[in-house]
Amino acid sequence: MTKDVIEAILERRSTRRFKNEQVPRATIGRIIDAARWAPSAGNVQPWEFYVIYNEKKKYELASAAANQRFIGEAPVVIVVCTVPEMAAARYRERGRNLYVIQDTAAAVQNILLAAEGYGLGTCWVGSFDETIVMEAMDIPRGKIPVAIVPVGYAAETNESPARRPVDEIVRIIE
Numbered sequence: 265m266t267k268d269v270i271e272a273i274l275e276r277r278s279t280r281r282f283k284n285e286q287v288p289r290a291t292i293g294r295i296i297d298a299a300r301w302a303p304s305a306g307n308v309q310p311w312e313f314y315v316i317y318n319e320k321k322k323y324e325l326a327s328a329a330a331n332q333r334f335i336g337e338a339p340v341v342i343v344v345c346t347v348p349e350m351a352a353a354r355y356r357e358r359g360r361n362l363y364v365i366q367d368t369a370a371a372v373q374n375i376l377l378a379a380e381g382y383g384l385g386t387c388w389v390g391s392f393d394e395t396i397v398m399e400a401m402d403i404p405r406g407k408i409p410v411a412i413v414p415v416g417y418a419a420e421t422n423e424s425p426a427r428r429p430v431d432e433i434v435r436i437i438e
């Protein structure tokens with residue numbers, strides 16, 4: 265049983281403590297498939313996903329991410345990369361600077377929500393040294409890591425951090 269999409273959106277919380285329990289590879293496959301089905305400008309899909317099970321590599325990622333140790337403690341870590349030149353070839357500067365960020369952000373969100381749907385916790389990690397991650401994962405020039413997403417069964421239940429009120433963020437124009 266998976267969650268309804270609205271439940272997944274509302275119930276998803278960042279997870280920073282994981283159980284020492286493996287995630288079936290088929291489930292990771294489905295999560296990557298959800299990422300693949302994210303929208304992208306012109307359907308260019310300027311992304312690649314590194315799926316890391318290797319213990320040593322996970323801790324290298326944690327150390328590249330200001331020692332956020334929970335990255336190493338997750339059973340699986342997905343590194344989402346963008347390939348800016350794919351979008352630039354079609355959309356020039358707007359593709360290179362804006363669409364690739366939006367496209368990969370949509371893919372990351374699909375990963376978080378799909379994982380939630382399968383009962384897994386995740387955290388979108390953006391604080392890391394790009395160069396160190398590229399070296400550790402052998403990511404060639406031209407591909408840029410934009411997010412690190414540890415995935416695993418949550419070993420914590422987190423309160424919902426407050427959201428800004430609707431009337432502060434919505435402007436209705438009639």
Ligand SMILES: Cc1cc2nc3c(=O)[nH]c(=O)nc-3n(C[C@H](O)[C@H](O)[C@H](O)COP(=O)(O)O)c2cc1C
Nearest residue numbers: 276277278280332387388389390391392422424425
């Ligand atoms: C672009 C981006 C970067 C983030 N980077 C980190 C990070 O480096 N470490 C971390 O623990 N959480 C990180 N987060 C998670 C946020 O802290 C979290 O989403 C926010 O506090 C709201 O909590 P929630 O996800 O439980 O709703 C990041 C989230 C986003 C969208």
